[in-house]
Amino acid sequence: MPAPLSDHNLILDTDSYKSSHYLQYPGGTTRLFSYLESRGGKYPTTRFFGLQYILDQYLTRRVTAEMVEEARTLIEAHGEPFPYDGWMRVVNVHGGKLPLEIRAVPEGTNVPIHNILMSCTNTDPELPWLVGWFETMLMRVWYPTTVCTQSHAIREIIKEALDKTSDRAAEELPFKLHDFGSRGVSSRESAGLGGLAHLVNFQGSDTLEALRVARNHYGADIAGYSIPAAEHSTITSWGKEHEVEAYRNMVRTFGKPGGIYAVVSDSYDLKHAINVHWGETLKKEVIESGATLVVRPDSGDPPAMVRLAVKALAAKYGTTVNKKGYQVLNHVRVIQGDGINEDTIRQILQNLLIDGFSAENVAFGMGGALLQKVDRDTQRFAYKASAGLIDGAYRGIYKDPVTDPGKRSKDGVLDLVLEDGRMTTRAYYTFDTDFPGSLMRTVYKDGELTVRDTLDDIRARA
Structure with a gap:
């Protein structure tokens, strides 16, 4: 019988193909920015909830060398390349803490569809691919948000x-x-x-x-x-x-x-x-x-x-x-x-x-x-990259499929603000911004929760 795999190895909580993406970004890529939105669906607004649980339960765990070795053995046997040096950098340079920054609207906030709800970017220029690696896990916020x-x-x-x-x-x-x-x-x-x-x-x-x-x-x-x-x-x-x-x-x-x-x-x-x-x-x-x-x-x-x-x-x-x-x-x-x-x-x-x-x-x-009778398409959730820093220059990242214009993704370093009393997504075409007037908050940075709401806080907001 093969040795059992850990139930707590967060490296493995991704899609298989993500493990090959570190080889696919342009050379000189040092920063990526991704965002989450509801692209429409059954309801005209989305009440955001559940990210704090995902971060607290999973992304505050420290990556260990044992996790890296276990993941490499499985993923390479599975048929994918594995960014071993990158993950060992997380262990040795960052003490196992993930060098990511996640911003989000306060939980309980009701946001009109087609607006940013959450963003993720890397804080270590050597590890931009981490932003995409955790799409799978972070996307699951669709479930509590839709309920x-x-x-x-x-x-x-x-x-x-x-x-x-x-x-x-x-x-x-x-x-x-x-x-x-x-x-x-x-x-x-x-x-x-x-x-x-x-x-x-x-x-x-x-x-x-x-x-x-x-x-x-x-x-x-x-x-x-x-x-x-x-x-x-x-x-x-x-x-x-x-x-x-x-x-x-x-x-x-x-x-x-x-x-x-x-x-x-x-x-x-x-x-x-x-x-x-x-x-x-x-x-x-x-x-x-x-x-x-x-x-x-x-x-x-x-x-x-x-x-x-x-x-x-x-x-x-x-x-x-x-x-x-x-x-x-x-x-x-x-x-x-x-x-x-x-x-x-x-x-x-x-x-x-x-x-x-x-x-x-x-x-x-x-x-x-x-x-149970909800799915990711009830509110058509999407997590997409929208900006990168490549060879020191800003680059917008988006898709615009001719066959489905509704799937055009946003580009820019995105934020949610109030304009004329209405929530709207604002795009910056630089990473050098402190997000003036933002309705979003940094809720996670470098392995730690930076905001911890209580249920009472969320109910009062909702």
Whole structure:
């Protein structure tokens, strides 16, 4: 059996062909500048998030001689040349710290598409190819940024409905979209980083991994909250004939004054569960408990099932008309966690408005559609070189394919600034600039984080 490879060798976290690029740049190249942008996509703005985690988790590690030897052995056997002398320079001259400078917009900032979000350049003129080597790793910020962007867009949809129909919009909004996505993602890291991206915008989550990432990398004690909730196994294990006893157990166990708990209620017959079990048999206990019961329909067409549940619960528990003229259920609420996406949320909220119910009656649980049904092209992310210093002279670097003008890349040493109240990308045609009026910050330099935001900082900014 071959010797196992290290899980922590950051040299190996790149694409194979990157290892040949040090031989491909023009002779005399001493500096490269690359940038990250969203070239368009589903949303008109991008809410930047997650770079601090990537830098803290990976790029603050020191490169060792052992890492270099391991990488050379693997990459050369793999069929690629390897810049051994360059990597040993990182070890011997820089103490294993990467001679890179990374600038970025503050996390949580909402930036119009087609603008720079992050830049990377080398600080050692002998090692310009490092800027491209870490494209693969740095590009992965597309994932938490896209989750954060989508979550924020849905937040705005829910906020609009609450503002129109609720007296308690500010209190209700943080808990209206709950993350159910941990089991539907590809890895533990995706759950943690994607789950935390959602928590920039909301405070409800069942993804514990997001809380771990928040505490370890963003200084958050408790990043989000959950409530006791039933799943189908905890209800159906009582047997169909004892379904009401399963519900009664939930009421008696979790029905404390001021509490809140959720019970999936479609295991057999949702209408019967609401109209008979919840609406008659257990109604008195639910009311006298002083807690809020959240009924969860979990099958069928989401807009239709939520409409059914809200109307049936209103008939059994009654409603109170708020100051904005919309009905609020007494003692109970509804959460829909199946088939939830941006479109079904819009439809459910529209139905509530048409029927005269406040949006505060319903919360949403979102799983795969929140954390997994996104990709790099959702916002068309690109990381491209845009400037170089070659034989001591500045040179713009860009591509402009005739076959796809939308892929023309920017050239220049780029920055993000405000011009006439609008964010815009400014290009300098020299490396000799201190970026006056910049909206970006140096967040990483020569192996160290230079800025460390807390989740509270990011939420306040967002």
